[in-house]
Structures are given as C-alpha cells and as structure tokens.
Amino acid sequence: MDAQIQKSSEPLIVNRPASVVMKLARMGSFHQSRLSFMRVLLRRLKAENWQFRQAEWHIDKDGVGVATYEAIGPERTYTLVAFAHDLPDEKRSDRVIAEAWDATFTLHDGTISQDDIARLAANVPRQEAGRISGQELVLSRANRSVRLFDYVVDCLARGQQPERQKIEPIGYLMRTTAVYGSGKFGAADRSHWADRAEFAGSFQPELLAVWLIRSFTIDIVEHMARQRAPETAIKLDPNIRRRIGVGNSTGLGMAPFLINHPALIHAWINARETALTRVRQLPNTDRDMICNLKNLVQRALQNANEWTTDSPYQNHKTAGLRDNLARLAAYLTNFDPATAYPYNAIYDWGDQHLSLEGQEQLVSLLIERHGALVDDLAITMSADETSTFHIDGSMTIGKIKNIFDDSYGWVNKIDYSENAAKARVWYVSEEKLEPRLGERFEEPIEPFEQPLAPGRDVAAARQTLDQWDDRTSIASFLLAHPEHRHIIRRMQIVAALPYAEIHDNTIAADMQPIDLLRCKLSFFGASKFDPRSDRWLRITMYQGAPFPDELARLDPDDLAYPPLHS
C-alpha cells in the first residue's frame, strides 16, 4: 500500500510529444545547448588532447596570401587552408550570389603538400565555380565585418585593446556564408569519414573548419596591425579575444534541410528531448545545484541583454526572453531545493509562465550542468539515411492509413483548398541554384515546385488511398500512383521516428522561414540570432569559446554562456 502511494506520487515524466515539440514557432525558439555540435566538438578535442599549430603563414601587409592550420588528433591530422584576398568594398556581399570574398577556406584530410596547396589555390577562391577533391572535407568563405575588422586593426596598431562594448554586440571579425561539406563541389562524401570517432554526431568537419577559421581571423588582424605599426602593435588580450567568434550569414539554402533529412532531424530532436527528460526525472537535487542554475540563468540573461537585432520579429522575442529570464531568476531564488523532482517542477513552472523563447532557453539551461547524465546522447545525433530510404512495399494500405491517423492528425486542421494554406512555393532558382520561396498565386513558379510541403502531400495521398482496399499492398498502389512515392516513403519513416516531421504547414502564407533556420543553427551551437528579413539571418559561432592555445586549460562548456560583468 505504501509502495503504491509512493508510486502514485511519482510524476510520469516522458519525452515531450512531437505534437508539442515539432511546431515551427517552438522550433524557431530553440537555443544552443551542451548537445549542440560545436560544443560536442570542443569537448572531444579537449578530452582527446588534440594539438593545433599554424603550419604556414604567407600573408602580405595587405592581408593577401595563404595560411594553413593543422589539427592533430590521436589518429589523424586535418589541415585548414586559408586563402586571404584583397576584396574591394563594393564587392563584399554575404549573399550566396556573391562571387568574391575576403577569405576562402577548405579543410584538407591529413597534412598538406605544396602541390595540393597549388591545386586548391586554383579552385578554393572560386568557391562554387571551382572543384575540390576527395581529400577535402569542407569548402567555405568569409567576409570581413565592416563594423569591426578595421577598428580592431586600428586599435591593435596603436597599442590599444579594442573596447569590449564594441566587440560584444557584433561578436566576430569575419562572417562566413556557406560552409559546404558532405560531397559538395567534389568534397569527400560523408560515408568516407562517417565512421571516424572524431566525427561522430553531425557536422563535425564543418564545425572544426569554422573553429580554425576563427583563429585565422584573429591572426590576420594581429598581422595587419603589426605590419602597419611594428613598433606599437600589440596582440589581443585573451579575455577580449575570447569574445570574438565567427559570424555566419545564412539564407533559405539551409531551410529545406530540416524537411529533406527526416531521420536525421528525429535523431537531433530526440537526443535533446531525451536529455530534458533525464534531467526532469532526477528525484532530488541540492542547494548548490539550484544556485548554480540561478547563476546560469543570470549569464543567459547577460547573453540576452547583449543580443541586438534590427528584426522586429526577433526583438519582440528577445525582449520577452529578458523578461522571462528575470522572472525565472526570481522564481529560483525562492525555490526549495528539497522539492521532489525539482527540475520537473522548474520545467512545469516554465511551461506555465514563460514564452516559447523562454521555455526553450530553460530546456538548454536545465540540461547544462548534467553532462554526466546527457553527454552520451551526442553520438546518437546522426542517422543512416540509406536504411530509412527503403520503402516497405508489403505494408498494407490499411497500415498506411493508421500512420496517417497516428502521426498526421495535424494535417486535418489545415484546409488545403484555401489559397492561404498553399500560398508559398519552394523552388530552386536557375540563376544561383539556391532554394527560394515564392508566391504561388503571383509568380509562374509552380511547375518548379520542390517537394517540401509534406502536410499537403500527405493530405493528397490520403484522398487517393481512400479509393483503395485496405488489404492491398502499398507496392500495388505505388505502381498505379508513382506521384505519391515520396510521401509514402516519408510516412513510413515518420511512423518509426516521431520527431522526423514538422507538424506545421511549410507553404502557408504566414509561415516564417527563419524558424527553420534558427532551429538548425541552434543545433549547430549558434547564438545571437539576428534575422535580417523573414528569410535570412546572421549568427555568431564560438563566441566565448576557448582558442586552440587555451583549450587544454579552459573548460569550453563553462564558457558557453558569457561571464557576468562585475
């Protein structure tokens, strides 16, 4: 009897359902967490005692030339090759349609020969117009921040440190745009390196490249300051230097990824949700841990206070976040650490009192100090997409209809006969081969529509399926209706992997594409999302993180939130 009473007082704590998590407004409120890929990478590099060195530096006084950086691990070495260019101001554009950049990069597999550098020098500066080889893993480029780059060179040349207040709201000297990997433009296929322990998880080669690019951006401003004024020039103070990350401008090119990789998205979201559940299931805690959490909340508030954007959409959300974090700090001040299932209680309070932006920040904060409990999930954040590609032709139509009822109930709430429900078309432009979003009823683009509206396609398949006998195999149906093949494949994936599908209309008139971008970038570990329109944004990567020369003595996880100003 006692045992039963005890049991009934235990809250039932399970992963949040897809119907709650997989809404665009919530996904567009995700924040970086200790499972974000940049943080997973730095933890691993530190644990395995990777060594780093600037192997070559042939950059002239104008900042033109080539430099290489080696990352030396227990089994393999990777080399970032950086080409620095002299780009006239008028040619500097972050858009993917640009054709010239301040710097271009590739990550080479192994140490690099002069022949390979010569080969890459003929291709990497041309980016999409060039070709890299199976010995390269990443292709990227960056532009100088007009706001910060020259200012920092000037300061250092005069022997002064730049002001932190100027650095903080921008957070980078150079801004990358595309960071290509996984077989793009000739690079090695993911399958070539996917079984390497150092790349377990997602996007590890790309983010290793970006972390090394960060060192290059520091080295080049210090070099240019020294060239300008060898007598007076100084290096950046390490505490100021650490507040400099790498910027990134991201547009619609990234948006379809979340829809095109359902099994992978499930793996990402499932890891994060499982981490939250594990923390919520902890039966008790102590005063120190609650104090620690409150301190983290204040550091997150510091980050929110330094998060500036011209976007009314994000400004409204960020203002709400600041208010939310202040209220959360007040709540934790009075929180009794002896509360049963304390983190679940805090989560529930957040669920009732915070905005989506605040709730999702709380998720990241709750798991932050529980590395021993959640860090093992990092290696589950990848997917073998070849195994999920296969259609089970023997599945009956009745079973497919069950999947519809179980996993696609949200589709019933959308009336796709309404123009507003299908106002948008995802298409690829001939000009730059990049995904774009257009207006179905205003532009002649429908014939070029990409299959990025699962809700609509599921609804259409369901209508046709209703004319068929439930006992028939889906193989027979697909023979007669090959136009539904992509969506039947998807339904079979979603049946097994609930977080594989976004429970929202991705072609609705009021859909916010930046929600898709924000979700993906939060998994990368980005911070300070700065939407520049409803379909592209700027972010900061690795702001606050240790540099290669300080990784051995600093804890990258402790630096993920800014230090409190004294």
Next chain:
Amino acid sequence: MTPPHDAEQISWSLGETAALATKAARGAGMPWGVADETGVAVSWLQARGIPGLSALCRYLKWRQNGPLTRWPDRPAGKSCYCPIALGTAYMDGVLPATITIENIREPVLMLPFIAKRNTDQPMQVDLGDLSIHLSKDGVFSPYLDTALLISQANCTINLATDTAAMTPYELTQRVPSYFFGCVNALDEFAKKTYAPATDESRLAGAGAGLNDND
C-alpha cells in the same frame, strides 16, 4: 561548358552524383519519389564501377520529354519498359522474384533494385546475352564498364548458383573525370527543375533588403 584545363584532376563525389541524377530524372518528368530512386540507383552503380550515369544519360536522351513509360500499362512488344519504374515495382514486390521481362530500355539500371530486394539471396540477372551475379558480397560479371551499356534487352532474373569463384567489382567512392560529358548532359535535364529568375524573385525569393555588408 567545356572541360576545364585541369580536367584530369576532376572527380565527382557519389553524393553530388546522386543529387545530379535525381534532378535530371525529375527534369525529365519523373515524379519526385521515383527521381529519388534514380539518384540512389545511379550512385549504387557508380560505387561499384558500373556506368550508371551513362546509362541514365542514354535513357533520358532517348525518352527526351515524353511521358514516363510505366509498367504495366504499356504492353511488352509494343514499347519499352522504363528501367527505373520497372525496377521500383520489382523492388517493392509487385513482381515475382524470378521473372523474365521483355524489352527493357537501358536494363543495367535495373540492377540496384534487384539487389535491394534480394539481400539474402544471390541472384543471376541475364540482360540479353550478358550474365551478372548479385549477392551481398557484390556484383560479379566478366563484363566491364561500357560493355554493360545495352540499349534494350530482355531481362531474366533467377536464383544464382555459386558465385564463390568470381571476384566482385571493386568499390569506389569517386566518379572519374571521363564522365564529364554525361555530367554535362544530365545537367541540362537538371536545369529543367530550376525556375528562371525574375527581378521580383531575385529580390523577394531570397529575402534581400537590409544591407549585408557590415
């Protein structure tokens, strides 16, 4: 497009090859889900050193923009079967595992689908006079490379006898430079999936507006 002067250095990843084949198939009129199968099939063939890109290129050029030939609504003898449509139907299990089908266009494109259906059972596939063995250990045939490119043939699928004495095709992760012509030709089909740019879409479609140069 002309080959670059350093063409001998160029090779393609399997990933971009699959993406190209998918887009080309879609550009030629296939439904998306079937186009996706095409990309995966071509990549499967190329990974085994079989010229899947060439076969797809030949097939799409032959068909140009006609409607997709779809089994079984075109009776054999009058027309040819599409190797992708037929391959997916076979893989899905609509057809018996052992079967003879007449008049398949570019039948080498069928091989990935036959292999994927029969992962536990070695199979012998006769494409006209060519005999090919498929098993979990690989693809086995005395015929190499372009010898496998047949415009049209009957295809007989049977359980295989012993493959132990044969050596499988070597696996590769790259598509070599001599596929340049095929890549270019498939690019032309792929382009049919791209929307022509207009001034409006240039501005609105990607969301320009605010200055990005800061």
